[in-house]
Amino acid sequence: MGYNFKSLERKTGLxxxxxxxxxxxxxxxxxxxxxxxxxxxxxxxxxxxxVLTDDGFRALEAGGRDA
Numbered sequence: 001m002g003y004n005f006k007s008l009e010r011k012t013g014l015x016x017x018x019x020x021x022x023x024x025x026x027x028x029x030x031x032x033x034x035x036x037x038x039x040x041x042x043x044x045x046x047x048x049x050x051v052l053t054d055d056g057f058r059a060l061e062a063g064g065r066d067a
Contacts, residue, residue, distance in 0.1 A: 003049060003050070004046075004047070004048075004049055005019050005020055005023070008023070023050050026050075026056070027050060030053055030055050030056070031052065031053060031055055031056030031059055032050040032051065032052060032053060032056055033050065033051060033053050034048055034049075034050055035048060035049055035050075035051050036048045
């Protein structure tokens with residue numbers, strides 16, 4: 001599952017620019033990757049989203065510490 005910047009803004013209350021910077025930092029560390037051409041569970045296209053990589057998932061499971 002991925003979230004776009006606007007949905008993260010609503011969920012976290014953080015400003016768009018800060019979310020964008022955080023997501024790009026996580027992507028540059030290899031924890032997220034951009035998926036283009038995503039679809040909803042109903043098969044509707046919704047654009048692109050950043051999603052966890054395997055390294056990101058392991059770090060998340062470890063409580064945010066390097067896995």
